[in-house]
Amino acid sequence: MMKSTTAISRRLMVYLGLTLPILWVTTALMSAIAVYHEINEAGDTQLSQLARELLQVPVDASVKPTITKLALTKAQRGLIDADEMGFAVWRQDGQLLVADDIGQKIRPRHDFQGFHNQGRWWEKHAWRIFYLNDNQHDLHVAVSASRRERLSTVLNAVWIQLSLSILVLPILWWLIAWGVRKGTQPLLHLATDLNKRDAYSLTPMGTAVPAETWPMVNAMNALLRRVDDARQRELQFTANASHELRSPLAALKIHTDVLALTDLDDEQWAHIHSMQQSIARTQHLIEQLLILSRLDPLSTLTDNQPIDWHTTSNHALESVSLLAREKHIHLQRILLAPSWDQALPVHGDATLLSVLLRNLLDNAIRYSPQHSPVLLQISTHQISVTNMGNGVSAENLPRLHERFFRPAGQTQNGSGLGLSIADSIAHLHGLVIHLDNRHDPSGQTIGFVAALSIAMPP
Numbered sequence: 001m002m003k004s005t006t007a008i009s010r011r012l013m014v015y016l017g018l019t020l021p022i023l024w025v026t027t028a029l030m031s032a033i034a035v036y037h038e039i040n041e042a043g044d045t046q047l048s049q050l051a052r053e054l055l056q057v058p059v060d061a062s063v064k065p066t067i068t069k070l071a072l073t074k075a076q077r078g079l080i081d082a083d084e085m086g087f088a089v090w091r092q093d094g095q096l097l098v099a100d101d102i103g104q105k106i107r108p109r110h111d112f113q114g115f116h117n118q119g120r121w122w123e124k125h126a127w128r129i130f131y132l133n134d135n136q137h138d139l140h141v142a143v144s145a146s147r148r149e150r151l152s153t154v155l156n157a158v159w160i161q162l163s164l165s166i167l168v169l170p171i172l173w174w175l176i177a178w179g180v181r182k183g184t185q186p187l188l189h190l191a192t193d194l195n196k197r198d199a200y201s202l203t204p205m206g207t208a209v210p211a212e213t214w215p216m217v218n219a220m221n222a223l224l225r226r227v228d229d230a231r232q233r234e235l236q237f238t239a240n241a242s243h244e245l246r247s248p249l250a251a252l253k254i255h256t257d258v259l260a261l262t263d264l265d266d267e268q269w270a271h272i273h274s275m276q277q278s279i280a281r282t283q284h285l286i287e288q289l290l291i292l293s294r295l296d297p298l299s300t301l302t303d304n305q306p307i308d309w310h311t312t313s314n315h316a317l318e319s320v321s322l323l324a325r326e327k328h329i330h331l332q333r334i335l336l337a338p339s340w341d342q343a344l345p346v347h348g349d350a351t352l353l354s355v356l357l358r359n360l361l362d363n364a365i366r367y368s369p370q371h372s373p374v375l376l377q378i379s380t381h382q383i384s385v386t387n388m389g390n391g392v393s394a395e396n397l398p399r400l401h402e403r404f405f406r407p408a409g410q411t412q413n414g415s416g417l418g419l420s421i422a423d424s425i426a427h428l429h430g431l432v433i434h435l436d437n438r439h440d441p442s443g444q445t446i447g448f449v450a451a452l453s454i455a456m457p458p
Helices: 008-055 147-196 211-260 266-295 309-326 350-366 418-428
Strands: 066-068 085-091 096-100 114-118 127-134 139-146 330-335 373-378 382-387 431-439 445-454
Touching: 008 085, 008 127, 008 139, 008 147, 127 147, 139 147, 147 211, 211 266, 309 330, 309 350, 309 373, 350 373, 350 382, 350 418, 350 445, 418 431, 418 445
Parallel strands: 066 096, 330 373
Antiparallel strands: 085 096, 085 139, 114 127, 127 139, 373 382, 382 445, 431 445
């Protein structure tokens, strides 16, 4: 049996489980670039606005330069970081007028105004400086902001986003697995429907399926219709051929029987006897084929009544009594159940079950030595048919259920269909037939038994 290499659900979970984290990381990087741009834009705007405001503050150039410091307690500072920004104001001649701790380190550039990056962005003392000149009031202003702090703000935001994503990743994988299982559930329903079917269940599959599986279901239903059509044609041909052969065979048998009543020498009588055996075997085959043609179309029983095994077994014994007398076989029925009402409890078609017992008895009689008994035993759990023949070889035992199979070297009349018909009838009634050899204490084969019992659920 060929096994699938990879399940669709596993593929989906692997693909989604790998691509979503990659997508998250890519999205986080793109978001970081966009956020970094927005932070730079807002920061530059803030620097420009602060520089313009400093130019509006009156400064007395005659006083000593002032270095401003924050005189705030830790509780009063809140989230202020004094190392992030700085400012400085000079005269055009380079005299420092006012600055803070960071601003006094800024180098004046009286011949330049605008933004200037000092240092590399990953260095601790990397600054973004905005210079602005006011020639009317003879002032030069510089405002600085830490470039590294801007980048740190972006990285912190990205790290928080990725951390939360990593925390929810197991939940996301569980949701993916749950969604994949729910999404592939219709396929499991289809597989379950197909597994429940037997060789005779050829009705179309249900169409209440997702759109993606409809082409497969449609193709499967078309295949089932073609198989059913071919099977119906085969059954019709078998039934028609069997009916057409019955009349000429009956006429041939009559002529052969009449011919056997005339004066014949030994050689002629041997030929006539051989013809009679061939005709009897062919008639038996045709009868079996007719039964098969009626059984094969059945997937369920039309008649489902409690079985009276006393009456049913009577009919089966009567139908094989002539064959038993010809071979001097003693038929014996034994009831092992407390009463007939407690015999193997089965509901179904009594006529078909009578055919089943008849075929089992017929086989037992055909392959029994003359003057030997054939036992039909009926208990609460099973019904068995036992003969005292030579049994069946171990290599042929598993093949006895096959149609038209007859072990090599058999001389008894038969078609190889009896057990196949019995199996079909048993299947319709939820029963199973077990075949095995009987052995004496020394291990010698002393007979053969066919046991009918209720099939155990898989």
